[in-house]
Amino acid sequence: MGQPLSGRRRRPTAGTSRGCHVYLSTPDNLHVKNHLAVRDVLRSRCDLRDEDAAIKAGLAVDPEVDINTYIARKSAVLQKMLAESDLRREDLVAIRRLNDPQGNS
Template sequence: MSRIEVVDWTPRWAEQFDEVAAVLRDALRSVPSARVEHVGSTSVPGLAAKPVLDIDVIVEEHAVAAAVAALESVGYVHRGDLGVSGREAFHAPDEPRRHVYICTAGSANVRNHLAVRDVLRARDDLREAYAGVKRALAADPGMDIDTYVAGKSAVLQQVLEESGELTAAELVAIRRLNDPA
């Protein structure tokens, strides 16, 4: 079991995103609907995070196959949806450490990721609450990733409810995905 590492936010994450996004945008130039978004905790200035970028490549449903081919052409390894409908995961070919997903525009996944990012950027109180939970969980030397994700679920639900971007049914589905217990 590897230890969960949560560190202070650094502006380097934004720089790394810009570098990776430039490569992705170039690869995706033949996919007109493609947008590359920095999501997850590293996209929120001031938020403690695991030092791994989260990047969503957002495309219209009809363009998913072309986007998959475009990322594969620059060395990304397609891993399938990993059990999450509307999202295709990739293993990155190099540093920095990152999770890259192709997501269908308008899907609950995309709205979830963008809502969390935008609320945490705007709300200091929720950002601090989330950071506190993440740091407390990571401080447990026996913490595993599934327990870590489940432990963040309550504060993330509060963030998502605050956003108003998801339906009640979508909120329930996200809660079940993050905390199946």
């Protein structure tokens, strides 16, 4: 499992066979804001949703794709989605830093 996200705690659910988890987050959690902003743009912008789907479909057929390649290829469309969101500028800057800590995008 990856690094834990700050402001979010995972709690396994008891008695389930599906292995699902419940995540508790603070209201100002940047990861949750990011997720909801992308979700809302995908719901409202068919063009970006289709572009994202095409990228994912192309990545899915390549067994050599690793997480770094996935992130790199999705980055441009993700930035378009975030630019269309209602996130504040400081949140956008912080999300960009989280997604690209090396400053490559």
